Amino acid sequence: MNGGSAVRRALLVVDVQNDFCEGGSLAVEGCSAVAAAITEHLREATYAHVVATRDHHVDPGGHFADEPDYLDTWPAHCVAGTEGAQLHPALDRSRLEAVFDKGEYAAAYSGFEGRADGVPLADWLHERGVEAVDVAGIATDHCVRATALDAVSEGFATRVLLHLTAGVAQASTDAALEELRTAGVELAGAVHGSHQRYKGTSLGPGR
Template sequence: MSARALIVVDVQNDFCEGGTLAVDGGAGVAAAINDFVDSHEYDAVAATRDFHIDPGTHFSEDPDYVDTWPAHCVVGTDGAEFHPAFDATVAGSAVFSKGAYSAAYSGFEGFAEDGTTLEQWLRAHDITDVDVIGIATDHCVKATALDSVRAGFGTTVILPLTAGVAPATIEAAIAQMQAAGVQLTGRDENAPSHSVGISDVGIH
């Protein structure tokens, strides 16, 4: 018997418009998630967040935006908080924090307050399949989806409920995810690669 979970990746102030690592469309994704959750049935919902304390070389005053980045999602700052348009209570108490002392792109590197990993939590809920949404398509969404496949979960990324950094890296991420066996839904093949917008997503 299959059971499906939704993983909401890093819908935080610093990754939305006005944040230190703003992604175009981030606030729109944040605003769309609650309606999506209300209109789709999941057996479990989890949210991940960057929650940095001292991630070492992940932060740089001269970032290359590949391996090093401006300071973001620092514990205790407004930037680390979930975007106000996203009601994190849809995830209940299942919030997984990652990257306290490392880069940690994947939600599978995160821990709940009691130390449970995302994979452990999914298995405790007998989850077989996951849908992944959030920010950014070409970084933490991709890393989470790839780790989900490696862990043996059937994995789908719902592209209209993601926001990415740049067309080239979004396309590269899509190709990498497809090659790994991630399913992708909601992509308009006639639209520019950077125009991953919010739309009705007919799944389940």
């Protein structure tokens, strides 16, 4: 994404929502700081497009549970029409061209399951000639992981900006990073606020 590069790169901001941040119903430690860090990143970085994804549950069935296992079932979160479903206020929403909602009636981890005005994320990016994506957001070991893997499957050169993510748990985050590396995802930086054993490459000039 350096000034002389012809590659069209987009930033995908994954699920930086109130319910996933401190004080929310399914909070991930460091989420609020990630929201602010993404805003700071956008002051310096140049992208062809910037979009966000959002959990937007109406009735996701068994995805919600009163006694969740935190693997396949979760406490109620990001319910459509609630404050918890809104993007975190520290995230500069003025930079977002579109917000892709996912998970209305079923569990949805990948941002590529989301739609904006009925258009799937992959179609939206392909229609605009995007060739590469950076992925940031919440959580490293869940929705960021799933979004990055699907980005590779959709043919995008994919990079996860680890310093602009936060994970739920150490073990699952380590496993997710290894899976991403194996899938060909570039990992840059280190997961925000953690003591990750796995770190990615450094971001070069013009990131």
